[in-house]
Every structure is written in structure tokens, then in C-alpha cells.
Amino acid sequence: MNLVLPVRPVQERVRATPIFDDGQIILGDCIEELAKLPAKSVDMIFADPPYNLQLGGDLFRPEGGRVDAVDNDWDHFASFAAYDAFTRAWLTEARRVLKDDGSMWVIGSYHNIFRVGTALQDLGYWVLNDIVWRKANPMPNFRGTRFTNAHETLIWCAKDADAKYHFNYRAMKALNDDLQMRSDWVLPICSGAERLKDVDGHKAHPTQKPESLLYRVLLACTKPGDTVLDPFFGTGTTGAVARRLGRRWIGIERETAYAKVAETRIHATLPLDESAMETVPDKRSQPRVAFGLLVESGMVPPGTVLSDAKRRWKAAVRADGSLNCGPHTGSIHKVGAGLNKAPSCNGWTFWHVERQGRLVPLDTLRQEHLAGVE
């Protein structure tokens, strides 16, 4: 039987079928179940542990809706010390289970990733990279109190400093248009049809990760036939992508409801050769240049006077990239629109700087900036 069930009340048990031929879901506590696995038995570990968010009260959107926050019991810890103890416990068992030439990934946010990284290093793991998942479509900061929290961090590490880990350098380079894959990955969050729903139409899991993220992780450091372990399985994204890529998988999950969803999901997942026509969603970021970037970089210093092509208006650039022209203040687009009494205006082509007596549109400077950056 592939679905390993610890002793539990009958009503909590997951149905023992279907049988998977390439993996298993273990229902139970992550640390206890990790301790039962044999030493040096898995090639890679992907872990998405609780982040230990410390949320206050409700948060409302500007239009009045309430943010559906992560307030699950599994994310509550009494203190940093309690979170650290939990982290060190599962990391210790994970290291025992990992093969000497295996590697591990852990994902987190600023709430927990520093604790995880410190614990990793203290336990002897060797950090290979920290990877930034730059979310193409993060939730904004509704109150204007901080920077939009637009990324999460993954730590990739080997068992120790001398370990011979596996890295598919060529595959990563190919995935990135023949340029070395960088430590920042732009990927959309999990939404749309990929986002699993329960019978009521609510999201089945509050923090489901996109398959594109796991795809890249698995392709980076495992081979077909390798065994991948996920101690915080949730709705089984790791299992689904592992199956698709021909890797074996083991998932440990405490919540019966999540495990059931994962079971159904993975059962419906086809290995890649049978669904070769599918493409992996991997949207690449378009280089977008904010006018402020030209100000910061010194290309258009604050105080520069801009004018339109016919020198009818002049406006001064301020420190934050906003313009000032009489009563009109704001972005290059907004001030241009105000002066033209138009609903909108392309500030990049409307505004010019003077160079050797000739007016050069901002758009030209933008092109030069892009050329210099690349």
C-alpha cells in the first residue's frame, strides 16, 4: 500500500486507494514521520513550512472587501523560540533522510526565512543560493504603509560544504534563452484554473504554490527516477510536478483534507511524455523603465528642466521623479495630460531634455538606459 496511515481515528483516515506507482502520501506529523524514514534515502527535499505570520486584526481593501488572510492553526507559534525549536527539529530529521549528494530547498518570507537560514547554517547545511521568486502579480499594500511585498525567498542548500550536489546547469540555461539562470525568478502566483478549490468554491489551501516554481526547482537539481520528499505536502504541488517530470515522490501532510485534495490531483496528473504538448507557463518580464529610475541613476538629475517639443511648457524634475509646472504636479504623464487638458498623455514622448541645443525626447533616454543596463 502506498498511502501509509498511522494509527488514527477511522473518520480521519484517507481512503487507501488509489495506489500510486511513483510515490506516496504519508498522513501524519512531519517530524514524527520524517523520523521513520530511512537515513540517506531521498535525493531532494522541497519544504514549504509554516511562515509564522503574525497578523493583527482584519485587513480591508480600499473598496471594502476583507482580505482572506492565512489564520490557520498550523501557522500559529507562541514565540520565535518555539518556531526555532520546530524548525531545528524538522531540519535535523530532513538532513538525516537526505542522501549525501542530495540537496534541499526551503521557501519562506521575511517572517520566517531568517530563522530558517540561520538554523540551516547552524546544523551544517551549506547554502548554495538564495533564490528570489519575484511575483508577477502580488497582492498590493492596501494601506500605503510599506513596500508591496512582492517576492518570497527560497534557500537552496547541500548537506555540507564539501557535498557533491547535483545541478543541471545546461537545463537551466536552456530554460532561460541560453543565458545563465539567475537567482531571481519572475513567475506568476498560483491562480485561475491551477488554483484548487473545495466543494464550496473556496481555495482548498491558503498558500498553494505555482507548478511553474516546482518545475524549475525539480529540473534544476534532480534527475528522472530521483526521489523527492516534501515534508509539508499540502495539496501536493511537489507530487504533481514530480510525477509530470518522471521523479518519484514522498509527501508528508498532517491535514486529512489537504491530503485528499493532493491524492485526487496527483492521480489526475499525467507524466510529461503523455502530455508533451503542454507548455510550461513561464512568463518573462518585459523590461519596464520607470522615469524615476533615470532620476536615481543620474541620467536626469533632479532640477532638470523638461520642455515639450515646441517649448510651450517647461517643467522641473523633482527628487522623486515627479514634475512641477505651475499648479500641475505629478508624474510625467499626469502633468503632460494636465497641461494639454487631455485625459491622458505619454510623458515619454511629450517631454524633452535639451542636449547641445537640441531637444531629445525622454523616450530616447529610456532606450539608452535599457541599452546600458543590458
Place this chain on the structure above:
Amino acid sequence: MNLVLPVRPVQERVRATPIFDDGQIILGDCIEELAKLPAKSVDMIFADPPYNLQLGGDLFRPEGGRVDAVDNDWDHFASFAAYDAFTRAWLTEARRVLKDDGSMWVIGSYHNIFRVGTALQDLGYWVLNDIVWRKANPMPNFRGTRFTNAHETLIWCAKDADAKYHFNYRAMKALNDDLQMRSDWVLPICSGAERLKDVDGHKAHPTQKPESLLYRVLLACTKPGDTVLDPFFGTGTTGAVARRLGRRWIGIERETAYAKVAETRIHATLPLDESAMETVPDKRSQPRVAFGLLVESGMVPPGTVLSDAKRRWKAAVRADGSLNCGPHTGSIHKVGAGLNKAPSCNGWTFWHVERQGRLVPLDTLRQEHLAGVE
């Protein structure tokens, strides 16, 4: 005298001229010199501490012999412990020196940032964001063994969870083409003419940060006239940008050679015009105007009919500045919230008056009122 010199061999001293009118370089050990600064005296701290673990010197020997049973490598553990002791020492002094409404930035890489973040949290600092500096032109990974290390991480934090820190939300938004500034910043590394060289043409400092990075940091959370402290001053990027933006600055640097370069550099830096230094003002910092004041002053006479932007609702202004719309009665905010069935509503932007056939938000009248008063 602005350049404060501790007792040192003469040949190590920095020339005491020129005098700065907006800051000072303190030559000496970061922790010792921090300890001499008065409590709650600086508005912001930017710190670029050493990334590597060989700190040298006998000052920060790891205290105690706590051996982690899981880790047999004593030297390895010892260097982390030494780094942690050093980190906690300077972070403790920094927190004492920081004003209660100030904030701090620390930059690092995966070698040290987890240690720094954990120490921060343990000492009571409250993380506001982790910011990823995505390098537009990083050094590639020559051996193809890992992902290109293409970013560094900055932690932005307040003194504690309840602290009232300062954030120039509007200025950041202006700098990013009127979109919320995100936690990932794409900026080029420091190179070309900006990169300081010594007399031999070698780079003067191995890890000089780009001014664009400091520009954004300083613009985000300081005001003109604020005092910025950099305990690892190096070649003075923080001081140069602070001077340019009209902020006061204090730099602590142990190496005479770096301090000399910084001195020359900052002396050659010109402050921006005050008008160029202006940024889009935050609404929260604007003086409050009671809606009733506009009614009293005749700008919005009693009886005026207000409507929302889509003319779905209308409400009549009463003599005391309250609104009436069917069963809803009260302030412009309360009636707007009631009609929207929302928990709250900004009546200033929700309600409009008709002017020459066009709807103008009350917020515009408020701006006109403020302009007329001044």
C-alpha cells in the same frame, strides 16, 4: 571640528580638513564609536556590514563553548558564533542610538543576511520589508555550478512592533511611474565613472554600493534635515547621497584609507536645489480640513447636492456640514460608507460637486481651500 578623531597613531589619522557643514566622519571601531553617540539621536541608520566571516582581531571571540551536538565542525560553528556576537553587539548599540520613530536598513547576501535578520528579530527590531536589490549587471557564475548570484537583500526595520516609523509612500510611488514601489528593486551595480579608484587605478573599495540604491533608501524614509548614520561608512556613498538630498550624516569607518576617499568624495558633492529636493507630499502629513469649514466659508453652500463619480447616489449638504441621503445621515465619510455597505469610505474622494457640467471631487476643493489659506 566635525571630523572626530579618536586617539590613534598619527600616521593613521585623517586630515582634519575640510570641515563639513552637514556631517562628520568618525574614524574608529564601529561598536566603540557607536557607544559614544547619544541615545535616540539619529533618524535613520544604513548599514553595510562585512559579509564574510573572518572578522580578524581579538575583540569578538565567541563567548562560551556551546557545542551543537549535531555539528562536529567546531571551527565552522565558531566563525558563525563570532559573526553573531559581532552582529548583536553593533545592532544593540545601533538600536540605542536610533530615535523611537526612526528606522534602519541593513544590506547583505546569503552568507550573512540570515544571521543579521535573526539577530534583528531577537533584539526586538520589527521587520517592515525585506528588499531585493536585483542587479541589472551581475557577475556571472563562471564555473556553472550554481545560479548566477544576481541580487542582494536589504532588511528594513523599525525599533519595535509598535513604533511609528516614517515612510514616504507618495514619493516612492512617484518614483515608480505612479505604481506602488515593490520589494524588488532593479538597479545597476556601481561601475564606470561612479566607481572610485585609488592612485594605482584599482578600485578603492571592494564593495562600493551604487548611489542609486542609497538614493531610493534615503528618499523612502527620511526627510530633508534628518540625520542619517552609517556605521560601516567605507567610501561614503551614504554621506554623498545624504548631502545631495539635504540630509545630515554621520559615518563611522575604521580604515583610514577608506575615510580619506570618502572625505574627498563628499567634499566634491553638491547638494540639490531645495526645489528639486521636494517630493510629492504625503496626504497624511497635510493639515486636516474639516468639511464643515468648506461649508462655513461658502465654498460648498448648504443645500448643495453632492454625487458619487458615477452619479448613482445624491446627497444634500446641510448647514452643519453633515450629509443626508435617504436613511443615511452623518459625515461625508459615514454616509459614503453606508451607501457602499463598506466598513469605511473616504468622503473626500467619494463625493463630487458639479462644476460646468463636470464632476469635481471634494478633495479638489479641499486643495483649493488649503492653497487659498496659505
Place this chain on the structure above:
DNA sequence: CCCCATTGTGAATCTTTTA
């Protein structure tokens, strides 16, 4: 059929002042 306006939503440490 397409097109556009509208609505919903995502790991969130998300306010400040006055009574």
C-alpha cells in the same frame, strides 16, 4: 462572435486622531 466593463482575489506581520 468579440469587446468592454465589472467583479473577485492573492502567505498581509497594512492608520491616526479625537473624545
Place this chain on the structure above:
DNA sequence: GTAAAAGATTCACAATGGG
């Protein structure tokens, strides 16, 4: 201290529905 009121605040997508 607490409670209520004032007032500031959102980006990228996906799904839906009307014309």
C-alpha cells in the same frame, strides 16, 4: 487607558456578464 470617528488606501489577472 478604550471607543469612535476621520480619513487614506490597490496591482495584476482571471472570470463573468452585457451589448
